[in-house]
Amino acid sequence: MIPKELRDKPFFSMTGSEIVELFNNILLPSKDATIERIERDFTHKELVHGIKGLAELLGCGRTKAQELKSSGILKEAVIQNGKKIIFDAAKVLELLKNQQ
Numbered sequence: 413m414i415p416k417e418l419r420d421k422p423f424f425s426m427t428g429s430e431i432v433e434l435f436n437n438i439l440l441p442s443k444d445a446t447i448e449r450i451e452r453d454f455t456h457k458e459l460v461h462g463i464k465g466l467a468e469l470l471g472c473g474r475t476k477a478q479e480l481k482s483s484g485i486l487k488e489a490v491i492q493n494g495k496k497i498i499f500d501a502a503k504v505l506e507l508l509k510n511q512q
Contacts, residue, residue, distance in 0.1 A: 414438070458501040466499050470508075485511055 414437045418430060426434070460469050466486075467477035480486055481497070489503035 460499040460501045460504070462497055466497075466504070469499070469501055469504065480508075 414434065418426070418434050418437075421430070423431075460466055463474050463477050463481065466481065467474045470477060470480075481490065486499065486504055486507055489500045489507055491498040491500075
């Protein structure tokens with residue numbers, strides 16, 4: 413809890429130790445406060461970013477990687493928002509394996 417005298421005092425008139433105390437109270441959670449943290453596990457998927465990343469994954473040139481993306485073969489493995497392209501590496505390899 414932040415002491416009342418620190419809450420009421422203007423920031424520019426605080427001493428260095430008062431500023432440190434204020435930030436410690438704000439940044440370091442107290443033992444009473446419980447912070448609910450949402451953890452997401454993205455480690456199970458290997459994501460490849462961009463056409464260059466796809467080309468590196470497949471060991472081919474960027475032109476061939478762009479052709480594969482444009483052909484629709486990899487449609488299920490692509491997440492695209494505007495110019496940002498993300499590929500699910502495992503899904504890409506699976507789709508190419510099943511395609512041939």
